[in-house]
Amino acid sequence: MRGVRMAISESQSLTDQEVRVLPFGASSEGLLRRGDHALFGVSTGNSYFSRRHLADAMAWALEQFAVVDVVHADVALEAILEALGYEPQAARRSVAKQLRGVRRRIDGALEDIGAAAERVRARPLSAFLDQPGYHEVRARTRTALRTDLELRSVRDAMAYQFLAKRLKPNGLPTPSQVQAALAYVDAELPFFVDTPRILGVASSVHCYHTVLALGRLLFDERRTGLRPAHNQGYAIVECRDQNTVEES
Template structure:
């Protein structure tokens, strides 16, 4: 499905590659696209967000941007900040992400009214999010492959901040795991959380969780049939 391009919208060059057996058809349906933006992700600059969201607005009926804001202060404390410094650092990181998103929406113009931008914390009290999160946590208890990929992502996250040869503490590992777990529902069943018919999770690369969940798994946790994944990379 394609959508009429609003006069105020300039479409930039974007390479979009579906990942997973159902993702191509879900892109073609064009119901919904989700972009996740984290504080540690420098790829989605204001300019690239403008380009990626402009692409999505032409191809999807609805677009959401969710930015990570959970466990940031806890992570800063786990990395050695005092409580007050941790809160300040987390707040600064979140403000920076919000500025990027807001700047992109301003650059898009009138078409940006079709984009909903919210923090991850806006969903934590919602029953649908809690239901998907509960299923994910239950699976992490029995799905050894899923748990191994989650744990490896947590260690990579920490290694980038601790430096080479510095082993993470137990508190640091648990906080990094919680950070990743909070985002996991949007890999599994965004349609249930946001109330859309189908959704495509858009990112600039295939994350390890995406590679596992949207690959050809014979057993273990799988995304909903209405959940897709796409690599959306800006050409500039």
């Protein structure tokens, strides 16, 4: 894996952070340099993407890419909480509170970036469910999950990991909990595979602060099974605090 390292321009208002970028996968560095589109996925349970980290990451992306999208996960959250024992009304209230917090972080980061934030599109994942491009890619991933055993194994492990954080120590998930968690992961999978088709962009780089298990599987030069589109890339975009930078 080859690495490229880029810092936020001094012209940006946020100059006390450094963004370390590592493209992952054979075509990702070229797509990163091409700079058509970057996608950031933000979930309610991910504390890494604080307002400050989001602002730093998006400020870097606006220097590098023509268009930037931020998609926050909001699919299957109520079903997961109900499966964990919440009453339906309590689940709705909890999800609404979590989503307000995510949107507050994103909106605050966009405010910190300033005028350049006009090129950032921030939307929930549910906004894409009825769109033709998403439907097409989702159909491909559904088909692959029926026949691609390695893909299904990694998908299942991610769903279990998601649940494990919410279960009692050594607790085993129930079938309804597993089904809800699988729906959560399945809804995000198309964005690993073909974001350009979903969003109508020439190419795209999926940006995250680490390599998720699905990213490692799909972008690690697979020879068989489901693979990303030729114009789909993946990159680790890590925001490092100033004291961390000085110590390195």
